[in-house]
Each structure stands twice: as C-alpha cells, then as structure tokens.
Amino acid sequence: MTPVALPKAVRPDGRLRLVIFDCDGVLIDSEGPSCRLVAQELRQIGLDYDDEEAVQRLAGRALTRIKVEAEAETGRKLPDDWATIVQYKLVDLMREEARVIDGAHDMLTAVIGLDLPVRVGSNSSIAEMDVKFARTGLDRFVADRVHSARDMGKPKPDPAVYLHAAETEGVPADECVVLEDTDTGANAARAAGMACVLLRPLDLPAPDWPGLFRIGHLSEFAPFLERIQAAQAGHHGGRS
Structure with a gap:
C-alpha cells in the first residue's frame, strides 16, 4: 500500500503559509456555557440532555444538525427558525460569559511573530464570534479574518469554511495548518486536505x-510551527 502523503504545510520540502484556528475550545472557552444553553433548549422539547454531559454530546456540532437530529428523535417538527433563535440566545450569553482559553493571547502573539498569517474558521456565526473576540480582546489579532461555516450554510465537518479561508488568503489548502479541538473540526480539516493539530489532553x-x-x-503550538519552518528553511537553503 502506498503511504498517504502529508500535506505540504508540514513537510520539509513543502511550505507552511497559513494558520487557521477554530474558535470555541481553541481560542474561546465558551463550549461549557453554550452547550448547556443548547441542552436546556433541547430539554424543553422533551429530550434528555443533562448539563453535565452537554459538552461531550454537543461540542463542535452545528445547530442545524442538532435540529434535524432532535426532530428525528422526538418526531416533532421544530420551528424553521429554531437554530436562528438559539443562535441569538448564544450571542447574548457570550456577551457575559465568553472567556479566553488559557494561553491564547501569548500563542497568537507568537504565531504572528513567526510571520504567519492567521484566520479563524468556526461553526459559530460571525455575530457570535464578534461578541466573543471583543469581550476577550482577541479581536486585535483576528479582526476581519474570521469566517463562519454557519453563515455559509455549510457547517463542519463540511470543509467549506476552511477552504474559503485559504482561498481568501490566496493560499493552497495543503499549505495550511488548522488548530482544532473536536473530531468534527479535525475531519473538516482533513477533508480540506489540510494538516491539523488537535488541542486535547494527551490522555484522551x-x-x-x-x-x-x-x-x-x-x-x-507556536514551537510546533517554528520547528516546521526551520525544517523547511533548511531544506530550501534558508528560504521558507
């Protein structure tokens, strides 16, 4: 069997040209409050979604997909705008409860210091991310470089949001590295042909x-990228 080639972004003979971040669980610590709010909404239609299990069951999943599965499980037709209504509630929640993931400010400073452009690709809406980034001060790193799979109508694991981010930057997909924390997002990066770094306790x-x-x-994360850059510079005689 022929080995599967690594994306160019992480190969010594390739080139790393763009870093794309997921939002929730990577830059913003919002999954706990957000998933509990969604679980509350699901309990109101008769589903058994416990707050303690909410993150494990709902993290990284699109509201539109949750709606479809809830309708199938309950046999009830939810309002067409159910996902939109819940999204508005999430925006209001994040104005008060969004927190930064430990180390995010320093990490973004270090990555940008490597002369690497950054973008964000998330299942959250632009409205929700604007609130989260403004509250946490991360907007100074990612302003005008944010892309929403929800607003595109193509939530992860569809790779569309990552492909769009790369296209907007003018970078081939296989020269991008994605930082993710969920299997759903990692699968989106894989489908896009991008290298992916998974942020997760190593015992999980x-x-x-x-x-x-x-x-x-x-x-x-930044030291990982720096090692890739050094290997590529060495291979290309000092040119990365």
Missing part, C-alpha cells in the same frame, strides 16, 4: 491519520 482518545498532530496546551 483522538483520531489517527497522517497529517494529524497532538498538543495538550496552547503553549506548544
């Missing part, structure tokens, strides 16, 4: 495929 399970890497804390 994760998918296994070429081009997927692991870190346990954001402080490990």
Whole structure:
C-alpha cells in the first residue's frame, strides 16, 4: 500500500503559509456555557440532555444538525427558525460569559511573530464570534479574518469554511495548518486536505491519520510551527 502523503504545510520540502484556528475550545472557552444553553433548549422539547454531559454530546456540532437530529428523535417538527433563535440566545450569553482559553493571547502573539498569517474558521456565526473576540480582546489579532461555516450554510465537518479561508488568503489548502479541538473540526480539516493539530489532553482518545498532530496546551503550538519552518528553511537553503 502506498503511504498517504502529508500535506505540504508540514513537510520539509513543502511550505507552511497559513494558520487557521477554530474558535470555541481553541481560542474561546465558551463550549461549557453554550452547550448547556443548547441542552436546556433541547430539554424543553422533551429530550434528555443533562448539563453535565452537554459538552461531550454537543461540542463542535452545528445547530442545524442538532435540529434535524432532535426532530428525528422526538418526531416533532421544530420551528424553521429554531437554530436562528438559539443562535441569538448564544450571542447574548457570550456577551457575559465568553472567556479566553488559557494561553491564547501569548500563542497568537507568537504565531504572528513567526510571520504567519492567521484566520479563524468556526461553526459559530460571525455575530457570535464578534461578541466573543471583543469581550476577550482577541479581536486585535483576528479582526476581519474570521469566517463562519454557519453563515455559509455549510457547517463542519463540511470543509467549506476552511477552504474559503485559504482561498481568501490566496493560499493552497495543503499549505495550511488548522488548530482544532473536536473530531468534527479535525475531519473538516482533513477533508480540506489540510494538516491539523488537535488541542486535547494527551490522555484522551483522538483520531489517527497522517497529517494529524497532538498538543495538550496552547503553549506548544507556536514551537510546533517554528520547528516546521526551520525544517523547511533548511531544506530550501534558508528560504521558507
């Protein structure tokens, strides 16, 4: 069997040209409050979604997909605008409860210091991300470089939001690295042909495929990218 080639972004003979971040669970610590709010909405239509299990069951999943599955499970037709209504509630919630993931400010400073452009691709809406980034001060890093799979109508694991971010930057997909925290997002990056770094405690399970890497804390991410840059510069005689 022929080995699967790694994306160019992480190969010594390739080039790393763009870093794309997921939002929730990577830059913004919002998944707990957000998932509990969605669980509350689901309980109101008769589904057994416990707050304690909400993050495990709902993290990284699009509201539109949750709506379809809830309708199938309950046999009830939810309002066409159910996902939109819940989204508005999430925006209001994040005005008060969005928190930054530990190390995000320092990590973004370090990545940008490597002369790497950054973008964000998330299942959250632009309205929700605007509130989150403004509250946490991350807007100074990512202003006008944010893309919403929800607003595109193509939530992850569809790779559309990542492909759009790369296209907007003018960079081939296989020269991008994505930082994700969910299997759903990692699968979107994989489908886009991008390398992916999974932010997750190393004692927890994760998918296994070429081009997927692991870190346990954001402080490990910039050094990981710097090692890739050094290998590529060495291969290209000092030109990355």
